[in-house]
Amino acid sequence: MAASRLTRRRRRAGILLSLPAVALVIAFLGVPIGQAIYYSMTSWNGLTSTWIGPSTYSTALSDPIFWRVLENNALLLLCIPFALGIPLGIAALLNEHVRGWRFFRSVYFLPTAVSWVVIGMVALQFFAADGTLNKLLADLGLGSTATDMLAGSHSALAALAITFVWSMLGTNTIIFLTGMATLDPTLIEAARVDGLARRQIFVRVTLPLLTRFIQFAFVITVISAFSALFSLIFVMTGGGPGLGTTTLEFFVYQTGFAQGQFGTGALYGIILFVIMIFVGLVQLRLIKPADEEGS
Amino acid sequence: MAAAPVDPARPARPAPTGPPLPSARSRQRLTTGPVFLLMVVVALVMLYPFYYLLNNAFRNQTQYDQQHGHSVAGWTQLFQNLPVGSELLNSTIVCAAAIVIILVVSTSSGFAFAKLRYRGSGTVFLLVVAALMVPLQSIIIPEYVNMAKFNLVSSYTGAVLVYAALGTPFATFLMATYYRGISDELIEAAVMDGLSYERTFLQIALPLSLPAIATITVLQFIQIWDDLLVGLLFLPTNDRTITVGLAALSSGRTTSIPVLMAGSLISAVPAIGVYLIFQRHLVKGLTLGMGK
Numbered sequence: 001m002a003a004s005r006l007t008r009r010r011r012r013a014g015i016l017l018s019l020p021a022v023a024l025v026i027a028f029l030g031v032p033i034g035q036a037i038y039y040s041m042t043s044w045n046g047l048t049s050t051w052i053g054p055s056t057y058s059t060a061l062s063d064p065i066f067w068r069v070l071e072n073n074a075l076l077l078l079c080i081p082f083a084l085g086i087p088l089g090i091a092a093l094l095n096e097h098v099r100g101w102r103f104f105r106s107v108y109f110l111p112t113a114v115s116w117v118v119i120g121m122v123a124l125q126f127f128a129a130d131g132t133l134n135k136l137l138a139d140l141g142l143g144s145t146a147t148d149m150l151a152g153s154h155s156a157l158a159a160l161a162i163t164f165v166w167s168m169l170g171t172n173t174i175i176f177l178t179g180m181a182t183l184d185p186t187l188i189e190a191a192r193v194d195g196l197a198r199r200q201i202f203v204r205v206t207l208p209l210l211t212r213f214i215q216f217a218f219v220i221t222v223i224s225a226f227s228a229l230f231s232l233i234f235v236m237t238g239g240g241p242g243l244g245t246t247t248l249e250f251f252v253y254q255t256g257f258a259q260g261q262f263g264t265g266a267l268y269g270i271i272l273f274v275i276m277i278f279v280g281l282v283q284l285r286l287i288k289p290a291d292e293e294g295s
Numbered sequence: 296m297a298a299a300p301v302d303p304a305r306p307a308r309p310a311p312t313g314p315p316l317p318s319a320r321s322r323q324r325l326t327t328g329p330v331f332l333l334m335v336v337v338a339l340v341m342l343y344p345f346y347y348l349l350n351n352a353f354r355n356q357t358q359y360d361q362q363h364g365h366s367v368a369g370w371t372q373l374f375q376n377l378p379v380g381s382e383l384l385n386s387t388i389v390c391a392a393a394i395v396i397i398l399v400v401s402t403s404s405g406f407a408f409a410k411l412r413y414r415g416s417g418t419v420f421l422l423v424v425a426a427l428m429v430p431l432q433s434i435i436i437p438e439y440v441n442m443a444k445f446n447l448v449s450s451y452t453g454a455v456l457v458y459a460a461l462g463t464p465f466a467t468f469l470m471a472t473y474y475r476g477i478s479d480e481l482i483e484a485a486v487m488d489g490l491s492y493e494r495t496f497l498q499i500a501l502p503l504s505l506p507a508i509a510t511i512t513v514l515q516f517i518q519i520w521d522d523l524l525v526g527l528l529f530l531p532t533n534d535r536t537i538t539v540g541l542a543a544l545s546s547g548r549t550t551s552i553p554v555l556m557a558g559s560l561i562s563a564v565p566a567i568g569v570y571l572i573f574q575r576h577l578v579k580g581l582t583l584g585m586g587k
Contacts, residue, residue, distance in 0.1 A: 006486070013492030014411030021404035021423060021467050024396070028438065028460030029426045035437035046440050090337060093330050100334075106574060107338045110345075113570030113577075115521030117542045118559040122344040125351075125552060132347070169341065171581065178582045227430035231523035235545055249432040256436045257528070269433035280428045 033273070036266040044263035052263075060267050068243050069251045072157060073275075076225050076247060079161035083168045083221045084214065090169070091176035092202060105177065109170035116167075116228075120235030123163040124150070153244025156237050160245050163232060164225060172217045179213030180206070215282060222279050227272065248272045348563070352556040359553050369553035376550060377540050377558055383565075386536040389451055389526075390519045393458035394512055397466050400459075401511065402504065405470025406496045410482050420471065427464040431524060439528050447529075454529035458519050466511045469583055473507040474500060510576040510583070513569060517577070520566050537562040 041056050042049040060066055090108070094101045111119060126132045129148035137146050149155040183206065191201045207214075227249050233239055239246035239254060246254065249272060256265025351359055355368035373379065408420040438457060439448070447453035477500060485495040526539035535543070541558045544550050570577065 010411050010492055011413040013496075014407040014413040014416060017403040017407035017411065017493070017496065018416065018419065019404075021400040021463055022419060024400055024456075024460050024463055025423050025426050028456055029429050029434060029464075032434035032437040032441065033429055035441075036434055039437060046443075090334075093334065096330065098330050098334055100331075104334045104338055106571075107341050109574065109578070110341060110567070110570065113517055113521075113566045114563050115523070115538050115566070117521070117523055117538050117545070118348075118563045119344065121541075121545055121555055121559050122347055125347070126344075166340070169337075174578055174581060223430075227432060230432070231542065234523060235542055238546070249430065252432040252435070253524070257439075262436050262440065266436045269430075269436060272430055273428075273433040276428055276430050276433075 036269050036273075039263050040267035040270045042263045044266070045260055046262045049263065056263065056267055060264065060271075065243065066251075066268070069246050069248055072243070072245065072247045073226060075154075075157055076161055076164075077222070079165050080218070080221055080225070083165045083225075084172060084217055086165070087169050087172035087217070088176050088214070091173050091180060092206070094173070094177060095180045105170075105174065108173050111167045112170055116231035117235050119163060119167055120232045123159065123232075124236050127159040150237060151241060153241050156241060156244045160229070160232065160236060163236070164229065168221055168224065172221065175213055175217045175220070176210065179210045183209055219279055219282055223276060226279075227276065248275075348556050348560050351553055352560045354553045356551045356553065359551070369551070369557040372551070372554045373557045373561075376554060377544055379537070379540075379558070379561060381533075382535055382537040382540045383561075385451075385530070385534050386520055386538070386565075389454055389458065389530075389536055390516055392451065392455045393462065393519055394515050396455070396459035397462040397515055398508060398511060400463055401466035401470045402501060402508065403496065404467050405472075406474050406500050408467070408471040409474035410477070410479065410500070411492060420467075424464055424468045427468070431461065435524065435528065442529060449531050451530070451534055454525055457525050457529055458515075458522070461525075462511075462515045462518065466515070469511060469580065470504065470507055472583060473504050477503060506576075506579075509573065510580045513573040513576045514580045516569055517566050 039049060041053050042051050044050075094104060098104070124131075127149045128134075129151070133149070134143075134146040137143060147155065149159045187205055187209075188201060191205045196204065226247065229247065230249055230253065233245055233247065233250045237245040239250050248268060252265050252268045252272065255261050255268060259265075352369060353365040353367060355366050358364040358366060404423070408416055442448050442453040442457075447456070481499065482495055485499050486492060490498065520536070521538055522536075523538055523542050526536045527542070530536065530539060537558075541555070541562050544558060545555055
């Protein structure tokens with residue numbers, strides 16, 4: 001009898017304490033996503049909406065501009081091997097306990113603290129026609145290769161991608177260092193005793209054991225590339241030249257707030273959400289084993 | 296993190312062929328030099344923008360064009376063009392208010408999901424955490440219209456609520472993970488002593504979770520301080536945060552570069568300061584996100 005009263009009290013406390021978080025998430029994340037799905041099938045200017053139906057999706061998907069924007073997202077994915085490979089190499093080297101590795105780790109992670117607005121502002125000066133990059137090339141006697149990267153649409157996207165890889169370097173390095181710290185040193189030692197060269201040990205022993213961490217870094221990097229670059233694009237290129245650096249997330253903002261087509265903007269937002277879910281499923285598969293262990 | 300460099304087991308290791316010790320050592324010496332240099336080069340690449348900011352924030356337009364000489368002209372102009380003081384204050388207020396809400400709801404719900412399970416609480420927890428997958432851009436348009444309807448875009452309120460909601464899923468996940476590490480016996484013992492579950496949370500669990508609270512505070516501070524999109528849409532012009540003010544200033548394209556660099560510097564300093572003091576917590580937040 002006393003036990004059941006206790007259970008009831010515990011249940012009541014549990015509901016009471018979890019309620020504020022649930023309410024906040026439902027009101028400001030759950031409801032808007034439902035509204036976005038509804039309004040994506042309407043013509044909506046923010047005040048009045050007219051129901052159209054699912055055909056809005058086929059209309060949007062047959063718009064060449066939409067595919068031009070999605071192509072930018074796809075091109076942005078080309079930088080992922082660099083965004084993962086460079087930090088993997090750095091982490092492998094730092095893990096050998098280079099003198100001052102803690103200091104290096106802090107320095108590499110520093111951009112995490114700085115806003116995309118500030119990073120974009122400096123990157124803008126770096127890539128500008130009379131900017132640091134071209135001065136550097138001129139100093140190296142490569143003045144003839146100088147270009148205004150931000151003037152061409154593909155080169156502007158490349159400039160954006162380089163800035164992105166630069167700013168992700170520290171985060172991914174830390175993910176890989178954390179992974180390497182979990183490795184059993186005796187495995188590496190055994191491989192060394194077996195006569196494997198360093199490079200072979202890294203490829204055959206270390207890399208397979210890091211799979212989980214590499215997948216995690218991959219997911220974080222793709223999610224950031226698709227949904228965290230708004231401010232960088234806003235400051236660096238404004239989406240241009242033309243549609244050169246307009247990715248889907250920036251297109252949502254443009255369509256909704258610059259052109260006032262709230263319904264179509266919401267629709268692009270839903271497509272972005274679907275892409276993110278797809279990427280997220282990879283991660284869900286990752287954390288599942290750990291979760292089952294815990295509960 | 297253990298830095299255990301050279302394994303102590305080495306002398307005990309059988310040496311089947313020749314003398315392995317000297318060769319291993321010389322190989323290490325050979326690689327340490329170039330590797331160290333390489334790390335220095337990477338560090339320079341990472342630090343370059345900060346050097347650029349510092350160098351060019353203290354120049355006027357002519358000095359910038361010639362890349363020679365320093366002055367504080369940019370700063371005087373910055374304070375004329377941008378209400379730096381009030382925007383720094385706005386940033387602080389918005390950050391503090393959102394972080395307080397995030398901490399209140401994530402500690403209490405994290406405790407409930409970890410220790411006060413009720414029928415369906417697992418599903419509710421999953422739903423809250425799944426909200427992590429919702430990109431801001433996917434909800435920003437309905438969110439904006441809702442806030443405008445309730446007249447919440449004319450003050451801090453709208454932005455604070457959006458920041459709080461965006462930060463809650465991860466913070467709840469982190470707190471629940473943390474509270475799972477506290478033994479059930481400790482909680483039950485407190486309840487047996489006559490404390491209510493709510494008081495047990497406040498008096499026993501909450502003080503134990505200060506490290507996780509610190510992690511959330513630091514993560515969220517940097518996140519909100521550095522945000523542009525929410526502030527741009529949900530804050531009226533006079534309540535802008537420093538990051539939004541700076542982006543607006545730069546999109547004018549008429550402002551001189553030293554002024555923008557000075558603005559960048561002053562907006563970046565608080566977040567960098569927090570990073571340098573609390574980077575341990577940031578790293579922990581990242582690794583906790585990995586489920587480690």
